[in-house]
Amino acid sequence: MPADQYQIFAAEHGLKPDEYAVLVRGLNRTPTLTEIAMTGAMWSEHCSYKSTKVWLKQLPTKAPWVICGPGEGAGVIDIGDGDAAVFKMESHNHPSFIEPYQGAATGVGGILRDVFTMGARPIANLNALRFGDPAHPRTRQIVAGVVAGIGGYGNCVGVPTVAGETNFHASYNGNCLVNAMCVGLARADNIFTSQGAKLGQPVVYVGSKTGRDGIKGASMSSAEFDDKAMQQRPTVQVGDPFVEKLLIEACLELMATDAIVAVQDMGAAGLTCSAVEMASKAGLGIELNLDDVPQRESGMTAYEMMLSESQERMLVVLKPGREKLAEDIFKKWALDCAIIGHITDTRHIVVTHKGQVAADLPVPLLVDDAPQYQRPYDIPQPPAPLDSGKFPPPAGMIVGDVLKKLLECPDGCSRRWIAEQYDSLVGSDTAQGFGAEAGVVRVRGTQKALAMTVDCTPRYCAADPVMGGKQAVAETYRNLCAVGATPLAITDNMNFGNPEKPHIMGQFAGAVLGIREACLVLDYPVVSGNCSLYNETKGQPILPAPAIGGVGMIPDVAKTVPNQFSEGQQIFLVGINAGEIGQSLYLREIFGREEGAPPPVDLAAEKTHGTFVRDAIRAGIITACHDVSDGGLLVALAEMAMRGGCGATLSYAPPTPQHWFAEDQACYVVTTTQPKALSEHANAANVPLTHLGRTGGPTLNVGAEQLSVDTLRLFHEAWLPNFMEPQG
Amino acid sequence: MRTGVVVFPGTNRERDAAMLLQRLDGKAPTMLWHTETTLPALDLVVLPGGFSYGDYLRTGAMAAHSPIMAAVRAHAARGGLVLGICNGFQILCETQLLPGILLRNNHLKFNCKFVDLRVENTRTPFTHAYAQGQVVHAPVAHGDGNYFADDATLNDLEQNHQVVFRYGHNPNGSARNIAGIINKQGNVLGLMPHLENAAEPLHGHVDGATMFASVLSKMAA
Numbered sequence: 001m002p003a004d005q006y007q008i009f010a011a012e013h014g015l016k017p018d019e020y021a022v023l024v025r026g027l028n029r030t031p032t033l034t035e036i037a038m039t040g041a042m043w044s045e046h047c048s049y050k051s052t053k054v055w056l057k058q059l060p061t062k063a064p065w066v067i068c069g070p071g072e073g074a075g076v077i078d079i080g081d082g083d084a085a086v087f088k089m090e091s092h093n094h095p096s097f098i099e100p101y102q103g104a105a106t107g108v109g110g111i112l113r114d115v116f117t118m119g120a121r122p123i124a125n126l127n128a129l130r131f132g133d134p135a136h137p138r139t140r141q142i143v144a145g146v147v148a149g150i151g152g153y154g155n156c157v158g159v160p161t162v163a164g165e166t167n168f169h170a171s172y173n174g175n176c177l178v179n180a181m182c183v184g185l186a187r188a189d190n191i192f193t194s195q196g197a198k199l200g201q202p203v204v205y206v207g208s209k210t211g212r213d214g215i216k217g218a219s220m221s222s223a224e225f226d227d228k229a230m231q232q233r234p235t236v237q238v239g240d241p242f243v244e245k246l247l248i249e250a251c252l253e254l255m256a257t258d259a260i261v262a263v264q265d266m267g268a269a270g271l272t273c274s275a276v277e278m279a280s281k282a283g284l285g286i287e288l289n290l291d292d293v294p295q296r297e298s299g300m301t302a303y304e305m306m307l308s309e310s311q312e313r314m315l316v317v318l319k320p321g322r323e324k325l326a327e328d329i330f331k332k333w334a335l336d337c338a339i340i341g342h343i344t345d346t347r348h349i350v351v352t353h354k355g356q357v358a359a360d361l362p363v364p365l366l367v368d369d370a371p372q373y374q375r376p377y378d379i380p381q382p383p384a385p386l387d388s389g390k391f392p393p394p395a396g397m398i399v400g401d402v403l404k405k406l407l408e409c410p411d412g413c414s415r416r417w418i419a420e421q422y423d424s425l426v427g428s429d430t431a432q433g434f435g436a437e438a439g440v441v442r443v444r445g446t447q448k449a450l451a452m453t454v455d456c457t458p459r460y461c462a463a464d465p466v467m468g469g470k471q472a473v474a475e476t477y478r479n480l481c482a483v484g485a486t487p488l489a490i491t492d493n494m495n496f497g498n499p500e501k502p503h504i505m506g507q508f509a510g511a512v513l514g515i516r517e518a519c520l521v522l523d524y525p526v527v528s529g530n531c532s533l534y535n536e537t538k539g540q541p542i543l544p545a546p547a548i549g550g551v552g553m554i555p556d557v558a559k560t561v562p563n564q565f566s567e568g569q570q571i572f573l574v575g576i577n578a579g580e581i582g583q584s585l586y587l588r589e590i591f592g593r594e595e596g597a598p599p600p601v602d603l604a605a606e607k608t609h610g611t612f613v614r615d616a617i618r619a620g621i622i623t624a625c626h627d628v629s630d631g632g633l634l635v636a637l638a639e640m641a642m643r644g645g646c647g648a649t650l651s652y653a654p655p656t657p658q659h660w661f662a663e664d665q666a667c668y669v670v671t672t673t674q675p676k677a678l679s680e681h682a683n684a685a686n687v688p689l690t691h692l693g694r695t696g697g698p699t700l701n702v703g704a705e706q707l708s709v710d711t712l713r714l715f716h717e718a719w720l721p722n723f724m725e726p727q728g
Numbered sequence: 729m730r731t732g733v734v735v736f737p738g739t740n741r742e743r744d745a746a747m748l749l750q751r752l753d754g755k756a757p758t759m760l761w762h763t764e765t766t767l768p769a770l771d772l773v774v775l776p777g778g779f780s781y782g783d784y785l786r787t788g789a790m791a792a793h794s795p796i797m798a799a800v801r802a803h804a805a806r807g808g809l810v811l812g813i814c815n816g817f818q819i820l821c822e823t824q825l826l827p828g829i830l831l832r833n834n835h836l837k838f839n840c841k842f843v844d845l846r847v848e849n850t851r852t853p854f855t856h857a858y859a860q861g862q863v864v865h866a867p868v869a870h871g872d873g874n875y876f877a878d879d880a881t882l883n884d885l886e887q888n889h890q891v892v893f894r895y896g897h898n899p900n901g902s903a904r905n906i907a908g909i910i911n912k913q914g915n916v917l918g919l920m921p922h923l924e925n926a927a928e929p930l931h932g933h934v935d936g937a938t939m940f941a942s943v944l945s946k947m948a949a
Contacts, residue, residue, distance in 0.1 A: 158740025242782030423869045425925045428744040
């Protein structure tokens, strides 16, 4: 093959000319095609984080309760009594756009494997979904496929899906976002990683057979889409949740023995990435004989096997002598199990197939010498704050009309149509699920529970990435406090456009700076994460979405509170109804304007208010709690009324009608039967507290307006089912 | 009280059933692997929810032909109690221990939500602790819960008081709002709703536990 053909092949596998030159120099010879493909996968944005590493290094990752931070399959935190929570969030954006059902399903499968690979039983799934304009012709099909795919996979493996969020925006027309998060439980002294393999130990392949699906998936996810995006369908993998369920049980059974030294799931770049990472972390080499790889199809080449992203597979390094034990367990669960190689001291990955060496690459070249870029970046200047006084409800609209419009708009309406397609209850440990502030799942056999939530407001991030990054972290913090949990750590899923464009790299950098500051002030480190870049189609980038998944601990699950009204309660606002409406849902839905600065986040106030709310919940003073977010204060109040089937009379008169819809930060609506105790606590904690009214009756009474709670619910519940399943 | 919970590859609510049985009975049930051909001495066998063998064929169709189901059939023939929940109900129908079949939900989607169930027959070992007509709040979580049988079979079920649970608001298109039925002999019950997920204050509803308490007290008596 002529030299220029090699360069073309390299480019097809994502290697830029200068990157290819690094490979040739590193080898001091012309690489084989399999070597080029393996290097392209390892150096892809998806696997190498080459554009983002310099920034991600700045995130705080340590705390006394962090057992394992970023760099392994998932983050691990100590939750007391020898228990550990293991969690991570990961994107499957590009595959989900091309093939919504399988793309989303395998996204769930992948994140489950990241968690049970660490020795944890998955106990909950969450997701963050962003879809295009409802009027776009593909949106409905993508929503239907993604939701069915997440449900189809999660329901079958028997892990409850307990929380999530969904947005619609035209910037996602050509590039939906599907971020899946999984939380698992392990014993703190029985955590497994990909580290620690020793010379001579056997390398064992377990799980499904290898097929030709998903080849080049990692490179596909590291480039922009063009008109030919749909022709990439063969790069999307097909999931089998039944096999995943067997793999979970078999792995946990094997992990209960002393057989495993190191373990890594085969995710992006499949066998290549898992083998290289294991060798790299051990500071050793690895030799694989592909003749022994269980294969689904005949005639597969070394190139195909090394690049396949077939699902439900793992690579395990065993203690010598434990091969039979592992084989018996995997046989019981009807899974393939084969010794395909061993650990060497060459610091090379050597792949043989049919007696030929198909690849012989230095591991440090693939990992340590992977390109790293300090890309030019331009963090956008935050826009000037909007003069909120100029935006009273338009003539002819009273407060109740605005409220109905916000409750029924695509970003404000009920997500019931989505949530009910997910089994949120399997496991019998779900204390709070759909519609709650955060998912709350009991730690089985204890009174403890984990609280978990996913949040991000992309319209804030687009306007001011630093503030948007802060806000996403702060909103998870708030949602955890609102169920009485102590926020412990986060996972971040950074969804952005093409990092080679300075303003996109600036969005990324700004978001990292915002997240960093919030984590530091809130004592809330990042323990795992994932980046998804090149979310652009024909040059149009998405609204940036640094989705944050937060996890917290509830010492006594009986003390968590719901977010709904009940009769006979006094209602209070914790925080200040400042009236900021820049970038609000109100401004967008009522005036059609996406303008101004997002509401400022005061991290010190977030911490004080959150701590106050959490303490008052645990002391039994607060009976229900809901944070103020999309749509503002009145939307929060209406949601509490609809969920409880109980109205309220609001005595609070805001300075302007638009204050009802301001998305002011660090705010919570709480109810109590002990108003005196609540104000005493608030005074002592120096937290602003405003009496809003009292609950009761079938209507929400705002000023002179009486809004039937049942009618509000009709508005709230109508849009999504009507959109997805239009009648007639 | 001797209870057993069958585990097929793909079963996923076995721990839910086992946890509840252990709490109510004070001792853990025996977990029974699908390849076993005989059962230990048991009073109650539970077929829990999940996706046995992936349910890639008709739901429950593969499990109906598994080794352990021959043993379960023999247990039922001896008058032993069998409780099939969700996938367990589907398996009991495919095994023909119960009449009829569970079709795809009429709206074609998986559906997880709390529903109202009316207890139609309290003269069974599984429901004697309920009041006749009592409404129980419990969740469904299934894609194939649409009970179907021909009219003659349905009329037969009604006449023999074999309809044990009925939906208040039909979530899946089920014939005559049927949520659960018992066999003629009165020892094999199948139902779609997960009463084991509405069995303690954490779940928000506790009346589901009564079904398990019923059957345990019956056997203790």
